[in-house]
Amino acid sequence: MTQLAKQLEEPRANAANQAEPALLQAQNLSMLYAPGKGFEDVNLSLYPGEVLAIVGESGSGKTTLLKTLSGRLAPQTGSISFQSDSNTAELYKISEAERRSLIRQHFGIVHQHPLDGLRPRVSAGGNIGERLMENGWRNYAEIRLQALTWLKAVEIDQSRIDDMPLTFSGGMQQRLQIARNLVTHPRLVFMDEPTGGLDVSVQARLLDLIRNLVTELQLAVVIVTHDLAVARLLAHRIMVMKQGQVVESGLTDRVLDDPSHPYTQLLVSSVLQQ
Amino acid sequence: MKPVMIAKNINKTFVLHNQGAARLPVLRQQNLEIFAGECVVLNGSSGSGKSSLLRSLYGNYQVDEGELLISQGEQWLDLATAQAREIIALRRNTIGWVSQFLRVIPRLSALDIVMQPMLENGISDSQAKAKAETLLSHLNVPERLWSLAPATFSGGEQQRVNIARGFALDYPILLLDEPTASLDKHNAQQVVELILAAKQRGAAIVGIFHDAWVRDLVADRLHNMQQAAQLAG
Numbered sequence: 001m002t003q004l005a006k007q008l009e010e011p012r013a014n015a016a017n018q019a020e021p022a023l024l025q026a027q028n029l030s031m032l033y034a035p036g037k038g039f040e041d042v043n044l045s046l047y048p049g050e051v052l053a054i055v056g057e058s059g060s061g062k063t064t065l066l067k068t069l070s071g072r073l074a075p076q077t078g079s080i081s082f083q084s085d086s087n088t089a090e091l092y093k094i095s096e097a098e099r100r101s102l103i104r105q106h107f108g109i110v111h112q113h114p115l116d117g118l119r120p121r122v123s124a125g126g127n128i129g130e131r132l133m134e135n136g137w138r139n140y141a142e143i144r145l146q147a148l149t150w151l152k153a154v155e156i157d158q159s160r161i162d163d164m165p166l167t168f169s170g171g172m173q174q175r176l177q178i179a180r181n182l183v184t185h186p187r188l189v190f191m192d193e194p195t196g197g198l199d200v201s202v203q204a205r206l207l208d209l210i211r212n213l214v215t216e217l218q219l220a221v222v223i224v225t226h227d228l229a230v231a232r233l234l235a236h237r238i239m240v241m242k243q244g245q246v247v248e249s250g251l252t253d254r255v256l257d258d259p260s261h262p263y264t265q266l267l268v269s270s271v272l273q274q
Numbered sequence: 275m276k277p278v279m280i281a282k283n284i285n286k287t288f289v290l291h292n293q294g295a296a297r298l299p300v301l302r303q304q305n306l307e308i309f310a311g312e313c314v315v316l317n318g319s320s321g322s323g324k325s326s327l328l329r330s331l332y333g334n335y336q337v338d339e340g341e342l343l344i345s346q347g348e349q350w351l352d353l354a355t356a357q358a359r360e361i362i363a364l365r366r367n368t369i370g371w372v373s374q375f376l377r378v379i380p381r382l383s384a385l386d387i388v389m390q391p392m393l394e395n396g397i398s399d400s401q402a403k404a405k406a407e408t409l410l411s412h413l414n415v416p417e418r419l420w421s422l423a424p425a426t427f428s429g430g431e432q433q434r435v436n437i438a439r440g441f442a443l444d445y446p447i448l449l450l451d452e453p454t455a456s457l458d459k460h461n462a463q464q465v466v467e468l469i470l471a472a473k474q475r476g477a478a479i480v481g482i483f484h485d486a487w488v489r490d491l492v493a494d495r496l497h498n499m500q501q502a503a504q505l506a507g
Contacts, residue, residue: 047359204380211379233379237358251333251358258335262291269292 021083023048023188023220024069029078031068036243039065042078044239044249048187049218053225053235053252055267061244062224063192069222070190071103082106084187104134108181108189112196114173118165118180124151125161127180135184150179154209171202175209182213191223195230207233228271232256240264276345277307278447278478279331284340286326300326301337306480306497310446313469313479313492318499324482325451327499331480332371332449333361344368344447367395372440373451376424376432384410384427385420388438395443402442409438413464430457441468448472450481454488466491 022045032038039061046052054062067073069080071091080091084106091099103109111117118127125147132143148158154175156168165173174194181189194210195203211234214221225231231238232252239249240263248261259265284304290296300323308314316324329335331342333353342353344364351360365371370391379387385406392402410420413434424432437453450469454462462485469492473479480497483489 050359208379208381232377236362250336251361253334254336254358257329260289260336265291 020047022046023083024080024222025083026069026080027078029065029068029075029080031064031073031075032244033064037061039068039241039244039246042246046188046220046222048220050237051214051219051221051223051235053223053231053238054241055225055228055231055238056241057226057267059243060241062241065241066190066192066222066224070107070109071099072109082188105184106187108184108186110174110177110181110189110191110194112193114170114177115165117177118173120166121164123162124156124165124168124176127165127176128183131180131184146183150183151176153182153213154179155205169202171198171206174198174206178210178213182217182219185217186219188220188222191221193225194223195225195227210234228256228267240267275309277309278345279306279308280341280343280350281306281327281331282341282343284327284330284337284342286330286335286337286339301330302500304340304500308447308478308480310476310478311473312494313473313481315489315493315496316480316482316499317496322499324499328449328451328480328482332365332369366391367443368445369447369449370440370443370445371449371451372437372453374433374436374453374455376436380425381423383421384415384424384435387424387435388442391439391443405442406438409441409468410435412468413438414461430461433457434461437465437468441472444472444475444477446477448477448479448481450479450483452482452484455484462488 024046026042026044029042030038030040032040037059042065044052054065056062064073068075074092079093082089082091082102084102089098089102094102109117119130122130125144128147128150129143132146137143147161151158151161156172156175156179160168165176168176178194195206198206207230213219214234221234223230223234235252237250238252238255240247240255240261242263248255248259248264255264256268259268281304284301286301288298288300290298304327306314316327318324326335330337331353333356337354340354343350344353351364353361353364356364385403388406388409389402392405393399407420411417415431415434415438419427419431424435427435433456440448440453454465457465466488469479469481473492481492483492
């Protein structure tokens with residue numbers, strides 16, 4: 001695992017450094033398909049190394065918000081700025097081509113259904129290598145070596161490098177999708193219910209893996225989940241959504257142990273005690 | 275001498291929106307100053323708000339009114355209004371928390387759990403490992419368990435792993451939530467030694483202790499809880 005961190009060209013800044021600018025900043029974001037459908041007036045800042053969970057029930061607008069934050073759905077109002085190196089880019093003011101290039105270089109997007117984020121009929125190695133080639137890598141031997149390193153990092157047997165993702169189990173496909181996203185060392189990763197639809201034991205393994213990679217690579221992550229236990233394990237901060245509105249946000253353990261909004265109280269009290 | 279932490283006029287009421295908006299006042303006009311090298315024990319009957327006050331000092335509960343000032347060199351940071359990331363930074367190296375409950379992280383070994391706060395603060399792997407091993411042996415966690423994930427440990431073993439983790443770093447402020455509850459006398463004695471050593475190096479400690487003998491050994495003074503419900507009357 002430590003080799004992965006060593007591959008980074010420069011050590012990433014410490015998340016606790018107060019002077020450091022936000023990586024992603026959203027102001028007054030709204031995108032409503034219909035009243036209460038979508039999201040309204042969202043403000044947030046995300047700093048390097050910080051994990052933010054967006055929680056809420058189905059239809060609360062969390063996935064729509066994630067699409068907008070990750071540059072895949074223009075909002076009706078509001079702005080998002082992304083800070084890379086010393087440049088600030090307004091995500092929806094730059095051209096389509098510039099936005100695509102920014103996403104390719106700096107963002108990772110992990111879909112709920114792994115096959116939405118993988119090429120099912122390209123080998124596992126090819127799935128990882130493709131992202132490197134998009135970013136200008138050309139040396140086949142180096143690309144294959146990277147693919148092997150990342151298969152190991154996500155705990156997939158390296159002998160499976162030439163197999164199609166279609167032959168993988170759901171948990172393996174999800175881990176491959178994560179490898180494909182992290183191989184280019186993005187600064188910011190968006191995850192939509194990454195553990196949804198997996199068995200509990202497979203979930204635990206995936207969560208542990210995500211947790212390690214996030215710390216190791218100092219990734220900033222926005223993760224959408226309806227599972228409060230996932231939020232508690234992974235996230236520093238939490239944002240609770242209901243019908244398109246952010247009803248409560250703050251430190252994860254504060255929101256979950258001392259919820260103040262009626263909806264958050266309902267969510268927390270609905271979880272079965274272990 | 276300047277206090278390390280000051281709690282001023284702390285009020286907190288729980289409002290249970292889904293239970294007829296019932297209001298439960300838990301903290302009323304709490305004032306507390308904590309100095310380096312002393313252990314303040316929160317004293318009061320069950321339900322008097324000891325645990326709520328301790329959790330507020332950690333930023334785990336949000337107070338309704340009042341200030342929670344933490345000394346930061348010449349300046350003070352108010353925990354009651356601080357941003358989430360400021361609280362996370364404080365917890366990394368300034369305020370430590372020890373409770374009897376270990377939140378198990380799947381697949382992480384006992385040794386890794388204890389080493390984690392040290393590694394997060396840039397302490398080298400070998401130093402962190404040595405300190406973790408010393409703490410685990412001090413707390414009588416059998417060596418054969420160190421490389422295993424604590425999910426299958428007994429309650430007492432999990433608790434001692436958690437205590438080792440809480441004492442791994444020399445936090446200036448330590449909050450102890452019944453760390454000796456349900457430990458046998460010998461192990462509780464080992465925890466008392468850790469507390470006394472932390473005081474010796476200058477830690478400011480606030481704690482809740484169920485056992486009177488433990489309290490008598492570690493406490494420099496008692497903070498008597500006032501009954502919020504009666505005061506609110």
